[in-house]
Amino acid sequence: MTDLQNPDLHAPDLHTWLSQQPHGLRTFRTFQQKLEILSKDDPEQRGVCRLLSGLVGNYVETFDEEPLPVAVADRAYGRLLDLVASLDLKGNPDRRLADINRIASCDLLN
Numbered sequence: 001m002t003d004l005q006n007p008d009l010h011a012p013d014l015h016t017w018l019s020q021q022p023h024g025l026r027t028f029r030t031f032q033q034k035l036e037i038l039s040k041d042d043p044e045q046r047g048v049c050r051l052l053s054g055l056v057g058n059y060v061e062t063f064d065e066e067p068l069p070v071a072v073a074d075r076a077y078g079r080l081l082d083l084v085a086s087l088d089l090k091g092n093p094d095r096r097l098a099d100i101n102r103i104a105s106c107d108l109l110n
Helices: 011-019 025-041 043-063 070-086 093-105
Strands: none
Touching (some): 011 025, 011 070, 025 043, 043 070
16 A cells, blocks of 8 residues: 655555555545645646545535435545546646546536
């Protein structure tokens, strides 16, 4: 597991870490913390990190202090994992724009 304080955290670590986690809200909250670290360590990724964090934040807010159905958690986790796996943070500008648009249009619940 990647340490949250690791100064060498980068995008592939996010997918590796996420793929090893349970599907609960705590994982999504911790993922947001990891995005914050990545955003600080790699300023070129701030936009992607902010969009991903917003996506995850909306999901967390929906179920904060509410029961989280297992099927919903599994589906949201799978969508997030697939989305993170599809990102190419070192890609050319066209690829990066496509990634940004894909994140912006993603909904973890529907």
